[in-house]
């Protein structure tokens with residue numbers, strides 16, 4: 001079975017990027033969606049990304065921004081992967097892949113459950129992330145329905161994960177990976193390097 005994919009999101013300092021890489025993260029996320037306490041600009045992300053080894057993905061997180069703006073920022077920041085966290089269509093994901101980016105499409109659990117069967121089958125071929133309704137808020141959601149009908153392809157679980165609950169949720173829901181932001185912070189938007197290491201250790205203990 002492939003190793004659990006672990007993404008640490010919302011990084012904005014060289015220290016937290018180094019902590020995530022040293023602890024064995026598979027991906028580090030930079031938020032480009034406006035209005036978040038974690039928002040960084042392309043220049044800062046590009047400089048943070050220089051310390052990231054090639055086998056660790058650098059993920060730019062966007063929400064309902066025009067595709068041209070996403071391409072422009074992702075290119076300037078030199079991220080390997082684009083995560084779309086709004087209502088973006090499959091066509092945007094395909095355009096980004098054609099442009100050379102790896103992709104990750106986030107759905108709130110509500111939006112995922114509301115997808116018509118035919119559309120859900122299309123998304124099964126993509127890497128997707130199932131999140132709480134408000135991204136980056138550290139809130140968990142009722143996973144009963146996800147458990148009843150989990151995505152068939154590669155999918156990450158997010159939403160209120162922390163070092164104390166991640167192992168249990170991985171064992172119960174069996175996602176391909178996990179994504180965390182608030183649960184590894186000492187205060188909103190401020191990463192705690194000890195919690196980052198604790199989270200990755202706890203997640204790996206469930207494999």
Ligand SMILES: O=C(O)c1ccccc1NCC(=O)[C@H](O)[C@H](O)COP(=O)(O)O
Pocket residue numbers: 009010029031033036037038061062063085131132134135136137138139158159160161179180181182183
């Ligand atoms: O982190 C944000 O502030 C954010 C803002 C706008 C869109 C997406 C955002 N984060 C996306 C993530 O990938 C988070 O890691 C994910 O929502 C989990 O967050 P949390 O519940 O805080 O662990």
